[in-house]
Amino acid sequence: MAVKRPNPLWWLWYAFGGKLPNRYREWVLHDATAPTWLVRHVLRRLVFMAPILSLLYLLLAVILGYDVTIVLLGLGLGIYAGVYYALIFSTHSVDTRVTRHGYPDDYASQVRRALKQAEREAKAAEYNRHWRQEGET
Template structure:
């Protein structure tokens, strides 16, 4: 059975921090533990920042007629600072998101760690310990 994905409107709600219905619990866990979990986190943060950046651009560049270069540099620095802090707290943020959907505290981190260890064990069994040797 495949994991049920939320529709685009539900995903937008999820991206800005909302809780999805319980039927999407498994998808939330997959979202937090897939190999691309950090990329997904960055995309969610960019979606969260987009309306704020658009409003600031509208006010500063269009309504107040500030120099476009200064506005774009300022917005770029805002994106940089926002992404910097978002990435610093990405593990905590994703773990909190998973906990909000009914899983134990730090469950996503534990699952990611277990998946990474299983991959490392598989690699070692193939290439280090039991694999073909070249002599």
């Protein structure tokens, strides 16, 4: 059975920090443990920052008439800082998001570690099957 994905409005609510209904609980875990979980997290943060950055641009460049180059440089530094902090606190933020949807504390990190370990073991088994002779250690 496929995981039920939220529609775009629910996803926006989720990107802005809202809790999804229980029917999307498995999708939240998938979102937090997929191989692309970090990219997804950064994209959610960028979506969160977009309206704020747009309002700042409108205020500074359009209404107040500041130089567009200076405004864009400032907004670029804001994006840099936002992504920097999103990356620093990504594990904690994603684990908290998963906990809010009914999973135990640090469950997403545990699942990611288990998936990474299983992948490592599968690669080692494939390597050994291909390159090692029978009875060789």
